[in-house]
Amino acid sequence: MLIDWFTVGAQLLNFIVLVWLMKRFLYQPVLNAIAAREQKIAATLADAATTEAEARRQQREFEQKNQAFEQQRADLLQQATKAATAEGERLRAEAARVADKASAMRAKALATDTEHLHAEIVRRTQQQVFAIARQVLDDLAGASLEQRVCEVFVQRLQAADDEALSALGKALRDTSEATPALLRSAFELPAAQQTAIQAAMDETAGQTIALKFETEPDLVAGIEISAQGQKLAWSIEDYLSALSSAPHTAHESDATVAA
Amino acid sequence: MRLTPDAWIFWQYGFISLNATIVFTWVLMAVLVLGGALITRRLTTSHERSRWQNLLEIVVTTIMSQIKDVGLKNPHHYLAFLGTLFLFVAIAALATVLPGYEPPTASLSTTAALALSVLVAVPLFGISSQGLMGYLKSYLQPTPIMLPFNLISEVSRTMALAVRLFGNMMSGAMIIAILLSITPFFFPIVMTLLGLLTGMVQAYIFTILAAVYIAAATRSSKAVKVPSPAPAA
Numbered sequence: 001m002l003i004d005w006f007t008v009g010a011q012l013l014n015f016i017v018l019v020w021l022m023k024r025f026l027y028q029p030v031l032n033a034i035a036a037r038e039q040k041i042a043a044t045l046a047d048a049a050t051t052e053a054e055a056r057r058q059q060r061e062f063e064q065k066n067q068a069f070e071q072q073r074a075d076l077l078q079q080a081t082k083a084a085t086a087e088g089e090r091l092r093a094e095a096a097r098v099a100d101k102a103s104a105m106r107a108k109a110l111a112t113d114t115e116h117l118h119a120e121i122v123r124r125t126q127q128q129v130f131a132i133a134r135q136v137l138d139d140l141a142g143a144s145l146e147q148r149v150c151e152v153f154v155q156r157l158q159a160a161d162d163e164a165l166s167a168l169g170k171a172l173r174d175t176s177e178a179t180p181a182l183l184r185s186a187f188e189l190p191a192a193q194q195t196a197i198q199a200a201m202d203e204t205a206g207q208t209i210a211l212k213f214e215t216e217p218d219l220v221a222g223i224e225i226s227a228q229g230q231k232l233a234w235s236i237e238d239y240l241s242a243l244s245s246a247p248h249t250a251h252e253s254d255a256t257v258a259a
Numbered sequence: 260m261r262l263t264p265d266a267w268i269f270w271q272y273g274f275i276s277l278n279a280t281i282v283f284t285w286v287l288m289a290v291l292v293l294g295g296a297l298i299t300r301r302l303t304t305s306h307e308r309s310r311w312q313n314l315l316e317i318v319v320t321t322i323m324s325q326i327k328d329v330g331l332k333n334p335h336h337y338l339a340f341l342g343t344l345f346l347f348v349a350i351a352a353l354a355t356v357l358p359g360y361e362p363p364t365a366s367l368s369t370t371a372a373l374a375l376s377v378l379v380a381v382p383l384f385g386i387s388s389q390g391l392m393g394y395l396k397s398y399l400q401p402t403p404i405m406l407p408f409n410l411i412s413e414v415s416r417t418m419a420l421a422v423r424l425f426g427n428m429m430s431g432a433m434i435i436a437i438l439l440s441i442t443p444f445f446f447p448i449v450m451t452l453l454g455l456l457t458g459m460v461q462a463y464i465f466t467i468l469a470a471v472y473i474a475a476a477t478r479s480s481k482a483v484k485v486p487s488p489a490p491a492a
Contacts, residue, residue, distance in 0.1 A: 002367040002425075004265045006274050010281050011363070011372035018288050018347060023339035026295030029302055030319045031335065033312070036304035 130186075149185075150193035153223040154200045157232065164232070165204065171230035172205035180210035181227035188215055201225070262429065264361040265368055280366040287350055287363065318346075322466075329470040330478070337473060340380055344373065345466035352428065352458020355435075356451060362458070365428040367421065374421035377469045378413065385476030394476065420468060427461045 133145060160168070175181045183197065194213060202208050209227075216224070224233035261267055267279035298311045308316075322342045326334040351362040363369045385394040398409045431454035438446045 002263055002265075003371055004276070004278070004280075004366075004368045006276060007265050007278060007280050007366065007368035008372045008375070011284060011366075011369045012376060014281070014284050014288060015343070015347070015372060015376055018291065019339050019343045021288070021292045022295065022343045022346070025292055025299060026315070027319060027338050027342060029299035030312075030315050031338075033299075033302040033304055034316060034320070037306075040304055 146185075146187050146189065147193060149223060150189065150196055154196060157200050157204060160232065168225075168227070168230050168232055169205045171228035172201060172209045173207060174228050175210050177210050179228075180212040181225060182212050182214060183223065183225045184214045184216040185223045186215070186217055189213055197223075261361075262433075263366045263368070264363065265366050267361065279361055280363045280369055283351075283354075283361060284363040284369065287347065287354065291346060291350060325467070326470055329467065330474040331470060337384065337470065340376075341466050341470050341473075344377075344469055345462050348373075348424065348462035348465055349459055352462060353455060355432065355454055355458065361432060362428050364424055364458075364461075365432045367425040367429075370421040370425040370428075373424070373465070374417045377420060377472065378417040380469070381413075381472045381476045384473045388477035397476065416468075416472065420465060424461050424465050427457055431457055 130145070157165075172181055181201070189197070198211055201211055222233060224231060226232075264279035264283065268276050269279070269282060270277040295315070298309075298315055301309065302312055303309075319338070319342065322345060323334040323338055326337055326341055331337055348364055351364045354360050355362055364373075382394060385397065388394075389397075398406050400409075431450070435447050435450050435454060438450055
């Protein structure tokens, strides 16, 4: 007989015991270990997911901050650019204003210099003309310039129009020893000329008048009489003034034609 | 020459006999339990683990996946029974490489005991799954006329389980013994290798068949819906 029923029963019991022992010592611990590991892995994955979510949140936050920062930087840059442009404009305007001021001052100084130079030229020209005229008069007429000046003055006095002459005569008549008429000349008049002029004055006034002679070099070879606010004068300066104004007039005429 | 290790008796008292089948079964039990306990004593739950733990986890998870593939939805529930069946039969076959060893599964008493345990376990799992009435109704499927045939099927498949495993294991041991006496050097080695393969295949077949029977018992009353073919476009 191949089957021993006692052995069958013993093996059945053995198998049942083995099942229990294997479950107790093998399957359950292994399954527990696997479950614990799976749980740990799941926890790790959950942690990783949480960390990733946090990282993504921080990344988004960082990107937003970065974007805001870029925007702020752009705004600040724009403001700075605008401010710099405005400041540049202001500085340019200030520089232009200062430059205009300096230019005006320079022009004014130039004009002043020109005026001074012109005055100096006029003065020297007067002196030169006076010297030349005197020399010419000496050479041609044999009379001194002063004499000729006196003559011309007397002629002028005599040739003056009636209105001026009457006004001057009235003024001369009002003179007295206390308030004499004042005759100024650029040079010391010789006695002959003083006498001639005195005579001409007396004739103009129709009476003997008090006359005081003074020397004034600025008159430039001229004679001037003043009494009671009335004045009659002649000097080379008149000619020189005409001479000095002539080129300006000619220049202005040229400019007008050119325009 | 012994046809079965039952005949190798160490001690006997009346009908109680301590034969090689029982003794080698105890040895295998000790190896399995002590080995398992030794390995599972230092289990780690971290990613770093010993190769023995790794081996055990692979064995356990593979058995569970096979149980799941058969159609049992909760493999944890059946792991102790089916896994022990497989490991016992497999280790009994693998140990044939040891000289002086005779596999307990080469004894019809052992295979009959294992088949009887399957015969008892199938209705137990079936009842725990769908209740007593639900399980008993499965014997009347598809018609009550099939009741005797279902009962005969239960018995015959149990006998088939026992005889199949016994025949394969016994024949392997017998062939090796015969070849040892005829050509002592080369062929026994080849046949031993073939016997190892046969033993592993038998362990797999025995376990899978038990799983299939349990699966059939646990879902026999549930209507299996065959999906209708998709209409032609």
